[in-house]
Amino acid sequence: MVKLNVNLGKGLTLKNPVLTASGTFGFGEEYSPFIDLERLGGFIVKGTTLEAREGNPYPRMAETPSGMLNAVGLQNKGVDYFIEHIYPRIAGLDTEILVNVSGKSVEDYAETARRLSLLENIHAIELNISCPNVKQGGMAYGTTCDGASEVVSAVRQAWPRHLMVKLSPNVTSIKDIALAVEGAGADSISLINTLLGMAVDVERRRPYLSTITGGLSGPAVRPVAVRMVWQVAKAVKVPVVGLGGIVSGRDALEFIMAGASAIQVGTANFINPESTIKVLEEIEEFCERQGIKSLDEIRGII
Amino acid sequence: MAKVHQNFTITQKCELSAGYCLLHLKPASGKLPEGILPGQFVEILAPDNATMLRRPISIHFVDYNTDRISLLIRRVGNGTNAICDLPEGEALDIVLPLGNGFSEDFEAGATVILVGGGVGVAPLLYQASKLKDKGIRVKMVYGARTVDELVVAEAFKPYCELEITTDDASAGTPGRVTDSVCFREYLKEAAMVQCCGPGPMMKAVAAACKAHGVACEVSLENMMACGLGACLCCVEKTVKGNVCVCTEGPVFNIEKLTW
Missing domain, CATH: 2.40.30.10 (Translation factors)
Structure with missing residues (x-):
């Protein structure tokens, strides 16, 4: 049997490298009719903000070649709702539950993180400084080194446990942003969030999305994501978590060979609700076939 | 389930x-x-x-x-x-x-009007059969642009009184579903109208129901990805804010919508 457990540092150990991407897996419960959530390394719940957010107007989605655009805009009921209503239902699961945190100001991010720090079974948060679908905050912080450092430093003060920071690919130098968040205290770095994109309905002569532009995800973005993970993993010392269009074990292994310690399955959850388990089993099969005893043997070999 | x-x-x-x-x-x-x-x-x-x-x-x-x-x-x-x-x-x-389903609990002998437009008739056949089994009187208005699109009209006949409307007058009552004899004569006595079809049609049906104080459910078909309430793409604006059509719907009482 291949050894799949991964230590991402600062108290975050995964039983295997398969996580889910925020915004594609609800609060886990949506997928419990289809898979055993406790087989996952962990799951990352929908982006959470200090106050409830209504998100963007419909239409929020358009299918594109091998991918989709979304413009959900961080619709969520706020961190207090999560703490009171959602957390008690999922906290007992034997898997890591990470909360994706977003905000419209540095103070918002820090306060949301502080409130979550009262929850014993949340061992890590994923800081979203990369959402392309909200006007304030989100990607505004993730596209400059100073902005990224500022928000990561503030949350670092408010959050004592594992701090994962999710990067936007919509930047000139992903390596510089990664070094900035590492310097500001990130314990791990996940990438990539969606690529800013746009599609036009030519019959109606208007964009498909209410917001005109949105975030592109799915297999279409995978080569971009693998390239960025490789660049970042070469540059930083903290563990890197790779995501972007993973639908199979082979896809996941691309990221691992490019240097990722763990991976997230995102859009594939919409295609096949058992995608996460499929990815996990295909990683295991590959390792058995190739006689790999630990993912350390192949991690970052490129 | x-x-x-x-x-x-x-x-x-x-x-x-x-x-x-x-x-x-x-x-x-x-x-x-x-x-x-x-x-x-x-x-x-x-x-x-x-x-x-x-x-x-x-x-x-x-x-x-x-x-x-x-x-x-x-x-x-x-x-x-x-x-x-x-x-x-x-x-x-x-x-x-x-998703959820249409309401099925009505008093025996009540009248329910089903309204389907084009491929929107799809979910109404099973509903018609269930209502008939419960002793509900079912009146169905089947609207289409033209006679060629009335592809499953015969299937409804065992379960309901069927009226057809076509935009081009190629079959049944000429005009829209809201021009039907059923709507003109029987709307007021209906316990509920249940409707599925193109957006403008459902809005016209909802407006007619509101004007006559008749309860109305519509089935929405917003574009969706997961169908499980995870992606939050298929939202409809309701009196309680944006909700997922795939889990809170597709059937909504029009009182919950902002139409």
């Missing part, structure tokens, strides 16, 4: 006029999930990766005696074409049952 993901074999396929296709499907496991409600839908993976995302399709009819479901599909793009092109005997990858 539990959602399941499994293969369904196409036991019979009928190509109808105007690009409509009727599929009869049997689950590979032999057993349908219990308690499928009229108004619920399935998510079908298009064969050969014709599209990346699944296609949400209303459940047209459920027969627990033979463990079969029927789907009425209109060919509108790559996904629906790939699904409808599959020959009998082949299997489709399906997640079901999804």
